[in-house]
Amino acid sequence: MAGVLNSILSYVVGTPQSEPMREDQVINNAGGYVWEVSDINRLRRFMCLGSEGGTYYVGEKELGLENAQCIRRMIMNGEGEKVVNEIKTFSVEGRTAKQNPILFALAICARDKDLKTKQAAYKVLDDVCRIPTHLFAFLELCEKLSRGTGWGRAHRRAVQDWYKRKSGKQLALAVTKYRQRNGWTHRDVLRLAHIKATKKPTAAVLKYIIKGLKVAREDFAIDEEADMDTENEKEEKETAQVLEFLTAVEEAKEAHEEEKVVQLIEKHRLVREHVPTQFLSSKLIWQALLREMPMTAMIRNLGKMTSIELLSDELSDEVSMVCEQLQCEESLKKARIHPFNVLLALKTYQSGHGDKGKLNWQPNKLIMNALDDAFYASFKNVEPTDKRFMLALDVSGSMSCNIHGASNVSAYCASAAMSMVTVRTEKNSHTVAFSHTMVPLKINASMKLTEVINEMKRIPMGATNCSLPMIHALKNNIPIDVFIVYTDCETWCGNVQPVEALRQYREKMNIDAKLIVCGMTSTGFTIADPDDTGMLDIAGFDSAAPEVIRNFIMGFI
Template sequence: MDPASPPEQLSVVNEQALNSWGRSESAAVSLRRFLCYGSETATYSTKECALGVENALGLMQLIEGTRGVEVVDEIRRFNLEGRAVRPNPSLFALAVCSQHADCRTRQASIRALKDLCRTPAQLFTFVQYKKELRQGSGMWGRALRRAVADWYNSQDGMSLARTVTKCKHRAGWSHQDLLRLSHMKPTDDAVAVVCKYITKGWKGVQEAYADRENSEEVQKVFVYLEAVEKAKRCTDEQELIHLIEEQRLEKEQILSSHLRSKEVWKALLKEMPIAVLLKHLGKLTANKVLAAGSADVAAVCERIQDESALRKAKTHPFNILVASENYKRGHGKRSKLRWDPDRDIVQALDCAFSRSISTVEATGKRFLVAVDVSSSLSSVTHGSSISSVAAAAAMCLVIAQTEPDAQIVVFSEGSVRPCAVSSDITFMQIAAQLIQKTGLFSKLIVCGLIASSLSVADPEDRGMLDICGLDSQAVDVIRNFALDVI
């Protein structure tokens, strides 16, 4: 089914396709997979799939089975518990529910909007999905208008001012579009200032509030928006730094031309989110913002090793590992940017990786992690820019140190051996263990004794072979394959 199908088609799903899902429990599992990573199959890919009704059949089966309200509750619960690894599948599923013929399902989905759309980007994405599902016609009913207006009115003036100036548009929508289409009427004076700024610009705010006796909250919002506007036009470096520090302005609110200044970057560093900081470590070192032995390097090292800050920012060890490996490489993946990795920053990243492991929540299940060391582990891991040995070592270390019952083994050429991972082992030590056990080349033969066809082996991979049935000639084929003849 085309994801841009009109609303009446959304409630009509191919019966044959639905029957293939079996019982509703199977559909519920499919739904949870879809909400987690955007696919109902048992395969997670680091490459995101396109989202459409045709690949969300479990979702549609549950809705068509009069369980639409339960589906919305599951979408909401899944996100509030932090189970969704990608936000867009849940937003798409919520948009589908909001378009359904069942009134209770539509109402429940609109009520859940504020829980799923915590940022402007998520709100814009949800609205765009609704537009695609309705082909842009008649989507702005009373319920959606009220929900969007409530999204803006539910925030205090300063929070709204910060968020709308950091993310102005996404997915083809802007704040001005949503305010106009939702007929939004501010219920708070400070929010009204922000709405005026969105619809009429800074000039409109000045005309309406500059000469008025304003409340303390309104005045704070006015001063903040004034600082944002001054930062856009500022030509004096010291004045810009003062604005950044006084109003805690962030990188998204600063013009790219201002980011050529080392001092401006240093001012931004003080309040920079950890995820953004990790991403820019190489550039900051290359541009000498982070000079060896400087107070700025010391401050950065202290921040990225702060366990409470890592926990608050929900920084996963793998994200730190990627940042660390990229930084140690000394050059950008695609750009010409190059730098000499700072020793203190490298040590801080290693420490941050170890400390961030404690932020991972254990499942309490038994784990057996088996690492294939029959061939080189130096290839780049799909979905990131780090080596496969680094990825394997990180997975082993995180699972071994967070799960109470975990065993690590390595295997090659039919041999399986334990890999010792103590509570105090370091990332480099476990990576060294894996490297020492590599180098043996292996091949895979899949023999289906009663199969008329197989498709396990990659036809482009000389190390894989499928055999259907078995006879004396098959034994010779296996021998030739083992000897690299074929």
């Protein structure tokens, strides 16, 4: 093997990766020389990948602080509104797997001294914090960042608007589905924000939060004899519907028979959070919930529903319903289902047990196949370019770390899944794996994600040499238009730097090849030269990554 490697390396000459090639290079966490990611790209990486669990070389705490400094640098450079726009775009378009990094970035902007940045942050609060869980997390982060200095006028007004802009029905569902998170309750928020509702349906919900259902019903009882115009009649009708829903929620709490809970679910569209714990092992209850269950909740509860045998029979209506939903691209897009969350659900469901507790199930093959289809469907605008690709997957030791805090999805597994999006889209693609040596990777468009990941597990890990894909293509005279390297950029092994290998490949093959570095962790490094317009650095698990890649290859960006 050493002889083959030396033969390959002889095709290129340059600067060892453990030494700087140019003055603008920096040393990475592994001791190799690379480039710093620009602040805007670092922000995007952080929002997509977070810093949960850190990487093989640096810890979570250090990465979090580094990314916070990146945001503050942009604000100091007058780019605070640009940061907020990025936060809103990534959140609204569902381009991130988890909301916490986005909320952290928004809280930094909201608590900054720059007035324009602060105003922009509070302006998008509704767009980013779509459910109470997000709002509570945002408020907690703001408290920590400001160290208990209190609620200013802008902060209070933004929170007031969050509650007041929702219809009575929307607010009633939100406050009963998410009663408390992160040590916060709605009563805490109302006390601090001093919210005064101008519309009766909203006021009825706020009264319910503070005083309970009985007082809310008494204070907002409909006067049948009062004269009402059309607008008042509409408001009174919605208030009555809100109180009826809240009554159903309270009745479900006190119910002793599952038939009663089923009736309330079917009539008032109650959700899992409204169901008392003692009924959450009932097949009838879950059958009723499934009919109107939101996509995210359905994916999260596939294991539970299989464990109680609701999804065990492959010929059942429930299995057909679940598979149809998972394979509906429009439904996935509407629910903002992120590809990483589908991958996580697939890996968890396939395992037959949860990460915590004693929940076990026998996986249903139809559902596993549907989850596989859902993974590809959850990416945005995947269209072929008809270019020649080499997909190079880093399988070095540092890629064994889990990403997004997921106990069963490593960076190398995630990169395998990402690469399959291109394999399924582009007819002319070569796939290889590398660490300190090249390893053939036999995957094809017909393979399921589980098969690809199992193939990856057979590959031994080693040190990192990100120049090997270009050297391999040059050595074997393989014509390539686009190299995509999936890596954490902790490259250090090798006698030539990746950019030098690419440039020598371009010169000797007479092909203006492009290099895309798909960063699988949120470190601040890239092997892509920022001064080379033929190189692009992107965050790995951005759901819009295939679209960005295509636009770059076709020369649109």
